[in-house]
Amino acid sequence: MATETPRSDRSGPPLSAPDGAPGSGAAEEGPAAGAAGAQPRASGLRRLRRFAVDTEPLRSAPFRRLWSSTVVTAIGSQLTAVAVPLQIYDDTGSSALVGLAGAAALVPLVVFALWGGAVADLMDRRKLLLISNAGIAVTSLLFWAQAATGMRSVVVLLVLLAVQQALFGINQPTRTASVARLVPARQLPSATALTSTVAQFGQIAGPLLAGALVPVLGLPVLYLLDTLALVVALFAVWRLPALPPLNVAARRAGLADIVAGFRYMTAHRLLLVSFLADVIAMVLGMPRALFPQMAQLDFGGPEGGGTALGVLYAAIPVGALLCGLLSGLYSRVRRHGVMVVLAICVWGLSVAGFGMSGPLWLAAVLLAVAGAADMVSMVFRGAILQTAATDEMRGRMQGVFTVVVAGGPRLADLLHGTVGASAGTRYTVAGGGLLVVVVMLLLTAAVPAFWRYTAER
Known part of the structure; x- marks a missing residue:
């Protein structure tokens, strides 16, 4: 796999020295008795570091810039993710229309993630990131304009959401595929963990911040803050090195390139089943379209936001974040x-x-456990993807991955919103969760090789 990159100047901040190492201060504190007493503590800290997130990829200046663009947008993007369904529900009082927003986002996301992944394999990825990031920033600004002027048009919201998700569909596979060009191959799992952990933090802080800001400053402020974060991210992406194709000549992507990606995916059975597993979990078991209604009717939250809504949106990422901070444990599992x-x-x-x-x-605890399970699933599905995809196909595989990871919950929005409107929120959520278990066990029985899959050392 080609991973030669515009290598960094390694000018980033050095990792902290282990206790007792020269320059750490531990070896200069006095008599031998004190040093002997510090050794067990230092040994314990070193053992703990083996399980924590590896920050070595941040020594690469190009990766650090790409990662920093994720940091500043992690919270901002979640403000918009909360604001859109909340605005629709406030304007209409209908969870079914909240679910319809998921459908409006799904089609452009699917189409442009698949096409964008092919484009990312055939043109300069930095240029594609600049174009898509700028487009997302403009869309976020338009979200703010319609909310600030009191337009109250669900159609306008759905159109803006569709455009935003089309641009996201181009941006996300390009961003993910670029990581392998910015760090050595051995650091790819650590780089993925760093990015995922930051994204999970944004999914915690963003909804909580949204729930706190809406009653005080109003909903339009959420869109405006997201716009400002996107402008900062655009500057970080602009400072990336050029990322042209390595093994093919730059050209326009066509339908044949997308089809080639699907042929590649279907030829790798383990990869295909790992995608299907996530579809099962997200489509049948992601109840977020019902969060605004459940926050008010089931958990006593006020109209227009509040703590209960923020807790529901943040609980899943809390569990995922805790698992991300202990990602060193995953390397021991085969x-x-x-x-x-x-x-x-x-x-x-x-x-x-x-x-x-x-x-x-109790609802928050159970959602946090679900988030921890989702992080574990994502880590090991990502490991399978890393072993199955070559650099020449990475953009297209990340395009499919984007469709599955981001498109699945949006399809779930439609499913849960419509079913919940007629069957009730609690029965819809509980039934969907149980159906996840049944269908996953059936898939495992149908493809037992997936259960037996063991990673090579």
């Missing part, structure tokens, strides 16, 4: 297929429990 199956079953059972939970604190 049965990747087993971990994916078990994690998705835990996700389904936790979501089912959330659907029937009473107090808000």
Whole structure:
């Protein structure tokens, strides 16, 4: 796999020295007795560091710039993710229309993620990131304009959402495929963990911040803050080095290139099943379209936002973040297929429990457990992807990955919004969680090789 990159000047901040190493200060503190007493503590800290997120990829200046663009948009993007369904529900009082927003986002996301992944394999990825990031910033500004002027048009919201998701569909596979050009191959898992952990932090802080800001400053402010974050991210992307194709001549992507990506995916059975596993978990078991209604009717939250809504949106990322901070544990596990199956079953059972939970604190705990299971599933599915995809196909595989990861929950928005409007929120959520477990076990029985898959050392 070609991973030669515009290598960094390694000018980033050095990692902190281990206790007792020259320059750390631990070896200069006095008598031998003190040093001997510090050794067990230093040894314990070193053991803990083996399980924590590896920050070595941040020594690469190009990756650090790409990662920093994710940092500043992690919270801002979640402000918009909360603002759009909240605005629709406030204007219409309909969870079904909130679910319709998921459908409006899904089609352009699918089309442009697949096409964008092919384009990312055939043109300068930095240039494509600049174009798509700028487009997303303009769309976010238009979101603010319609909310600030009190337009109250669901059609305008859905059109803007469709355009935004089309641009996201281009941006996300390009961004992810660029990482392998910015760090050595051995650092790819650590780089992925860093990016995922920051994204999970944004999904915690963003909804909580949104719930706090809406009653005080109003909903349009959420869109404006997202716009400002996107402008900062655009500057970070502009400072990246050129990322032209390595092994093919730059050219326009066509339908044949997209088809070639699908042929590649279907030829790798383990990769295909890992995608299907995530579709099962997200489509059947992601109840976020019902969060605005459940926050008000089931957990006593006020209209227009509030703490309950923020807690529901943030609970899943809390569990995922905790697992991300302990990602050093994952390197010790070889049965990747087993971990994916078990994690998705835990996700389904936790979501089912959330659907029937009473107090808000219990609902938050169960959603956090679901988030932890989702992070475990994502890590091991990502490991399978890394072993199956070559550099020449990475953009297209990341395009499919974007469709599955981002498109699945949007399809779930449509499913849960429409079913929940007629069957009730609690039965819809609990039934979906249990269905995740049943369908995942059926898929595992149909393809037992996935359960037996063991990573090579």
